[in-house]
Amino acid sequence: MRKKIIAGNWKMNKTPSEAVKLIEELKPLVANDDVDVVFCVPAIDLVPAVEAVKGTNIQIGAENMYYQESGAYTGEIAPNMLTDIGVKYVIIGHSERREYFAETDETVNKKVLKAFEHGITPIICCGESLTQREQGITIDWIRQQIKIAFLNVTADQAKEAVIAYEPIWAIGTGKVATSAQAEEVCAAIRACIGEIYDEATAEAIRIQYGGSVSASSAPELFAMPDIDGGLVGGASLKPDFGKIVNYNK
Numbered sequence: 001m002r003k004k005i006i007a008g009n010w011k012m013n014k015t016p017s018e019a020v021k022l023i024e025e026l027k028p029l030v031a032n033d034d035v036d037v038v039f040c041v042p043a044i045d046l047v048p049a050v051e052a053v054k055g056t057n058i059q060i061g062a063e064n065m066y067y068q069e070s071g072a073y074t075g076e077i078a079p080n081m082l083t084d085i086g087v088k089y090v091i092i093g094h095s096e097r098r099e100y101f102a103e104t105d106e107t108v109n110k111k112v113l114k115a116f117e118h119g120i121t122p123i124i125c126c127g128e129s130l131t132q133r134e135q136g137i138t139i140d141w142i143r144q145q146i147k148i149a150f151l152n153v154t155a156d157q158a159k160e161a162v163i164a165y166e167p168i169w170a171i172g173t174g175k176v177a178t179s180a181q182a183e184e185v186c187a188a189i190r191a192c193i194g195e196i197y198d199e200a201t202a203e204a205i206r207i208q209y210g211g212s213v214s215a216s217s218a219p220e221l222f223a224m225p226d227i228d229g230g231l232v233g234g235a236s237l238k239p240d241f242g243k244i245v246n247y248n249k
């Protein structure tokens, strides 16, 4: 039985002092031992956030990471900078990073390999545009993203990975995918992992849905057989995140 994983993606929101305040507010609301709870916060918030969640069920994740160990990469964050402060997760290849910061399936793959090398769990994002959905090429597109993201990743590593299926047309738009649409793609992702590796790996890997998840849509989405939780943007900055984390209560 896969444990659900519900992660907040704060994006470029909250200063360090605001982050600590929000964590204090959300702490009692997100207590639920049935699920893994992760707050992915801006780089500058990571240190105070790790401190603020000590003694709780919340883990802290980064929103990005570079694939080199160190060196002349102005403005980037190295993997050992994350592990040094106790960061356990990192979002890789969010569609906003692909669109505004030129990330590609190839850089996603390099980052995924580097994260595993350092024992950080990657939350690997994939998702189609509205045009791709309307052209009927969603599954082909997602399979391509997954196959490249997992190049040279071992089965043991893949078992620990988290994939976030986030249709681009559903992100920040309030247009949540139906549970049937989300399940169809998440099941296809699991089948693809089964083809690359084996049945055991496909059964172990956790696949989230993301895109306008709210307290009202979460219970139906998370009840789908191949949806193991969510990556939540806007609603993760509000008390509603507590309801999403406690979708099963």
Ligand code: PGA
Pocket: 009, 166, 170, 171, 172, 173, 174, 210, 211, 212, 213, 231, 232, 233, 234, 235
């Ligand atoms: P949203 O964002 O929940 O605000 O749509 C999700 C995401 O981009 O991870």
